[in-house]
Amino acid sequence: MSQLESALDYARAHKDEHLAELVDLLSIPSVSTLPEHKPDIRRCAEWLKAQLESLGLSTVELKETPGHPIVYGEWLEAPGKPTVLVYGHYDVQPADPFNEWDTPPFEPTVRDDYIYARGASDMKGQIFAQIKALQALTQFGEIPFNIKYLIEGEEEIGSENLEDFIDNNIDLLQCDFVLNTDAGIYAKGQPGITYSLRGLAYFEIELRAHQKDLHSGRFGGTVLNPIHELSKLITGLHDAQGRVTLPGFYDKVRDLPQEERDAIAQLPYSDEDWLGMSGSKVLGGEEGYTTLERVGVRPCLDVNGIWGGFVGEGAKTVLPAVAHCKLSTRLVAHQNHRDIPAMLEAYLKENVPEGLDWSLHDHSGGPGSTMDRHSPYMKAAEDALRTTYGKETLFSPEGGSIPVVGMMQEKLDSDSILLGFALPDDGIHGPNERQYLPNTFTGIETYIHYMMNVGG
Amino acid sequence: MSQLESALDYARAHKDEHLAELVDLLSIPSVSTLPEHKPDIRRCAEWLKAQLESLGLSTVELKETPGHPIVYGEWLEAPGKPTVLVYGHYDVQPADPFNEWDTPPFEPTVRDDYIYARGASDMKGQIFAQIKALQALTQFGEIPFNIKYLIEGEEEIGSENLEDFIDNNIDLLQCDFVLNTDAGIYAKGQPGITYSLRGLAYFEIELRAHQKDLHSGRFGGTVLNPIHELSKLITGLHDAQGRVTLPGFYDKVRDLPQEERDAIAQLPYSDEDWLGMSGSKVLGGEEGYTTLERVGVRPCLDVNGIWGGFVGEGAKTVLPAVAHCKLSTRLVAHQNHRDIPAMLEAYLKENVPEGLDWSLHDHSGGPGSTMDRHSPYMKAAEDALRTTYGKETLFSPEGGSIPVVGMMQEKLDSDSILLGFALPDDGIHGPNERQYLPNTFTGIETYIHYMMNVGG
Numbered sequence: 001m002s003q004l005e006s007a008l009d010y011a012r013a014h015k016d017e018h019l020a021e022l023v024d025l026l027s028i029p030s031v032s033t034l035p036e037h038k039p040d041i042r043r044c045a046e047w048l049k050a051q052l053e054s055l056g057l058s059t060v061e062l063k064e065t066p067g068h069p070i071v072y073g074e075w076l077e078a079p080g081k082p083t084v085l086v087y088g089h090y091d092v093q094p095a096d097p098f099n100e101w102d103t104p105p106f107e108p109t110v111r112d113d114y115i116y117a118r119g120a121s122d123m124k125g126q127i128f129a130q131i132k133a134l135q136a137l138t139q140f141g142e143i144p145f146n147i148k149y150l151i152e153g154e155e156e157i158g159s160e161n162l163e164d165f166i167d168n169n170i171d172l173l174q175c176d177f178v179l180n181t182d183a184g185i186y187a188k189g190q191p192g193i194t195y196s197l198r199g200l201a202y203f204e205i206e207l208r209a210h211q212k213d214l215h216s217g218r219f220g221g222t223v224l225n226p227i228h229e230l231s232k233l234i235t236g237l238h239d240a241q242g243r244v245t246l247p248g249f250y251d252k253v254r255d256l257p258q259e260e261r262d263a264i265a266q267l268p269y270s271d272e273d274w275l276g277m278s279g280s281k282v283l284g285g286e287e288g289y290t291t292l293e294r295v296g297v298r299p300c301l302d303v304n305g306i307w308g309g310f311v312g313e314g315a316k317t318v319l320p321a322v323a324h325c326k327l328s329t330r331l332v333a334h335q336n337h338r339d340i341p342a343m344l345e346a347y348l349k350e351n352v353p354e355g356l357d358w359s360l361h362d363h364s365g366g367p368g369s370t371m372d373r374h375s376p377y378m379k380a381a382e383d384a385l386r387t388t389y390g391k392e393t394l395f396s397p398e399g400g401s402i403p404v405v406g407m408m409q410e411k412l413d414s415d416s417i418l419l420g421f422a423l424p425d426d427g428i429h430g431p432n433e434r435q436y437l438p439n440t441f442t443g444i445e446t447y448i449h450y451m452m453n454v455g456g
Numbered sequence: 457m458s459q460l461e462s463a464l465d466y467a468r469a470h471k472d473e474h475l476a477e478l479v480d481l482l483s484i485p486s487v488s489t490l491p492e493h494k495p496d497i498r499r500c501a502e503w504l505k506a507q508l509e510s511l512g513l514s515t516v517e518l519k520e521t522p523g524h525p526i527v528y529g530e531w532l533e534a535p536g537k538p539t540v541l542v543y544g545h546y547d548v549q550p551a552d553p554f555n556e557w558d559t560p561p562f563e564p565t566v567r568d569d570y571i572y573a574r575g576a577s578d579m580k581g582q583i584f585a586q587i588k589a590l591q592a593l594t595q596f597g598e599i600p601f602n603i604k605y606l607i608e609g610e611e612e613i614g615s616e617n618l619e620d621f622i623d624n625n626i627d628l629l630q631c632d633f634v635l636n637t638d639a640g641i642y643a644k645g646q647p648g649i650t651y652s653l654r655g656l657a658y659f660e661i662e663l664r665a666h667q668k669d670l671h672s673g674r675f676g677g678t679v680l681n682p683i684h685e686l687s688k689l690i691t692g693l694h695d696a697q698g699r700v701t702l703p704g705f706y707d708k709v710r711d712l713p714q715e716e717r718d719a720i721a722q723l724p725y726s727d728e729d730w731l732g733m734s735g736s737k738v739l740g741g742e743e744g745y746t747t748l749e750r751v752g753v754r755p756c757l758d759v760n761g762i763w764g765g766f767v768g769e770g771a772k773t774v775l776p777a778v779a780h781c782k783l784s785t786r787l788v789a790h791q792n793h794r795d796i797p798a799m800l801e802a803y804l805k806e807n808v809p810e811g812l813d814w815s816l817h818d819h820s821g822g823p824g825s826t827m828d829r830h831s832p833y834m835k836a837a838e839d840a841l842r843t844t845y846g847k848e849t850l851f852s853p854e855g856g857s858i859p860v861v862g863m864m865q866e867k868l869d870s871d872s873i874l875l876g877f878a879l880p881d882d883g884i885h886g887p888n889e890r891q892y893l894p895n896t897f898t899g900i901e902t903y904i905h906y907m908m909n910v911g912g
Contacts, residue, residue, distance in 0.1 A: 202771040211735030217856030221756030224740040231687035279667030282811030284680040300677030305765035315658040315819040355738025363771040400673030
């Protein structure tokens with residue numbers, strides 16, 4: 001039997017052991033945001049370190065950071081083969097409110113083919129499946145490519161120390177591509193890969209018209225009202241076609257190949273579902289694009305919050321001194337989030353009436369990214385998914401951001417392949433988070449196929 | 457000697473006694489908003505009742521209300537003469553922060569021609585002067601007209617029970633005009649009368665686009681943003697000329713006689729002063745009108761507060777479900793505040809995009825009012841002020857509201873003459889409130905002249 005077939009047989013024969021080990025991993029409350037769980041975080045990192053050691057890697061260690069440690073491993077003894085950086089995280093969200101869990105979040109429980117536990121889907125279940133896949137392969141031969149592992153413990157708190165770590169270890173982390181296992185498929189039985197993510201640039205604007213709040217009777221009608229002026233500025237940021245008016249905003253936005261539009265049009269979608277998910281009665285957005293294009297491959301701008309003047313109960317006749325808003329743009333490849341502040345600044349310079357003071361605070365963000373759908377590493381994933389699911393993969397663009405993907409693209413010049421087996425209704429970040437166990441096992445098989453495909 | 461001359465002599469001869477009595481009155485902490493001062497409130501009402509009794513009125517009594525009592529008095533034995541309703545209030549604002557007072561707020565202290573005490577200017581000093589003037593007159597003859605007193609104890613808490621009291625006593629309160637003593641002059645040595653007040657209609661708008669807040673990555677660009685839509689609505693409420701766009705808003709606004717515009721143009725004013733007072737760098741408002749016209753005799757609309765979405769520290773990528781604002785119009789005679797809700801409702805019906813839910817909450821308000829500058833009662837005041845100050849009176853329109861003036865106009869069909877002697881820098885509602893003592897004494901003389909003119 002080939003290494004592939006043996007590994008698949010091995011994985012199928014060890015389901016019980018794998019489940020038991022997964023229960024072990026999910027029992028560790030590695031909540032990164034809570035100081036009282038610091039020992040659990042380290043215990044979880046050590047658990048993974050032991051797993052990586054069992055793979056026969058040449059180096060496995062915990063890389064200390066000012067926060068939680070990064071589990072690092074490598075094996076680079078496949079000359080001429082690609083180098084894959086496997087990314088994952090072992091920290092989880094807090095589990096409260098605990099009373100909304102049917103079974104305790106750190107006592108993993110199997111019901112109806114699901115395993116319920118905090119971190120089951122986001123994302124211990126995914127990195128576990130990848131490790132088990134490689135473990136199966138190493139029983140029957142060498143690792144088919146060069147591999148590096150980077151499993152961080154701070155994803156749920158914004159990967160606070162990851163950027164510095166990458167900056168300080170550019171050479172160490174060089175790779176041909178990143179296998180990001182923090183990912184999911186489209187639906188039960190329907191493989192899918194997210195190939196495009198939006199970036200973010202987030203700002204706060206303050207607009208001041210007076211030194212202090214005024215009496216609206218004493219001064220109303222004779223001076224500028226900063227809420228009126230901020231409303232005008234917000235209104236002016238979109239044109240009648242729903243396009244963002246910031247000069248230069250679309251300059252770097254890539255043209256959409258017809259092939260890609262066709263593929264997006266094939267994705268399961270209905271207005272009714274979208275309205276149901278958003279709890280809205282109408283759709284909106286940029287003219288000339290479908291909803292999935294608007295959210296996936298077109299940039300947008302939203303005011304995220306606004307405040308000014310009197311906001312308490314009842315009536316207070318105040319003419320406010322100042323108004324504020326938070327505002328962000330969602331960016332697509334190849335827009336650079338670092339270009340946006342200057343555009344907004346130019347817009348404000350041009351449009352804030354003389355005599356008003358304004359400030360623009362940059363909350364920073366990250367770039368959008370798109371992965372080459374025709375790269376050999378993407379084809380390898382598509383083929384692996386076809387083999388295990390017996391279905392073609394749906395490639396979909398996603399409206400949100402995965403900062404680490406942009407970071408890897410920017411700092412390591414490496415594309416990410418987002419291959420994981422979470423489902424949209426796994427309830428990540430909420431109570432009763434779960435993973436569909438058939439996905440765990442299919443996931444192990446898919447990773448086995450995938451790694452063999454990549455190793456060629 | 458005539459009654460007039462004798463009364464003036466009497467007033468001049470009794471300055472010390474008057475000052476001592478004023479100190480008595482100002483020593484009573486009649487703070488209407490604080491329950492612990494309820495006995496003081498009643499003590500103050502009794503003090504005034506005794507004063508009215510000393511005038512020889514035919515009826516003097518405390519009219520009980522669900523809150524603080526109203527001091528009521530009347531003398532109607534001057535057939536063929538006008539009936540004057542004297543309005544005032546005996547309650548005062550709280551005096552805290554106490555440590556900002558140079559001398560205790562309820563230990564009236566004379567320094568440099570001012571008497572410092574809470575209520576000195578707002579408005580015990582005024583109603584006191586009016587009573588002392590009538591007292592002087594009654595030493596030497598009959599009251600020259602029919603008189604009614606209505607001195608309430610709840611002005612500083614929104615005249616909570618006054619409206620009901622008036623509704624239940626329409627006949628009792630019938631009069632030819634109201635002498636409202638809760639008023640001031642233009643500047644030291646410069647008599648002035650406010651002849652026009654703006655009304656108010658105050659609202660709250662809620663605009664909902666989604667059942668709950670959405671993730672701005674997951675949905676941004678595909679659904680409506682209620683903050684954007686509220687901003688458009690706010691922006692649409694003014695045209696490029698600074699006029700309010702609500703259909704019908706200006707229909708009942710009176711035309712401005714050239715004579716009145718000329719008079720307003722004569723009032724002391726400079727842009728620099730106005731900017732200084734408002735703490736602004738630029739002026740704004742309706743095209744074609746001066747600042748004093750804009751604030752005094754033209755209506756306006758201001759958003760008083762706005763809120764929606766994420767307003768905390770940092771960045772949260774929320775696409776808000778709902779946005780709110782508080783919004784009010786300042787109205788001039790003869791606009792009716794009860795007409796405005798329908799205008800706003802029509803505007804929202806016309807302009808809120810389909811699929812958004814909105815609500816309009818009416819915080820109510822009051823009508824604007826303007827007093828006939830050429831009525832005999834106004835002329836009587838102008839003449840009295842000319843006699844005592846040796847200067848022509850400045851008639852000025854005011855941007856704020858005095859709800860009781862609108863209430864009297866609406867319910868009793870009676871104009872108010874605003875005659876009092878507060879100064880703009882008396883510091884009402886703040887620490888170190890004061891009254892300029894020469895104004896107290898000139899005030900008594902002016903009221904003497906005024907009453908003789910009216911009875912004339």
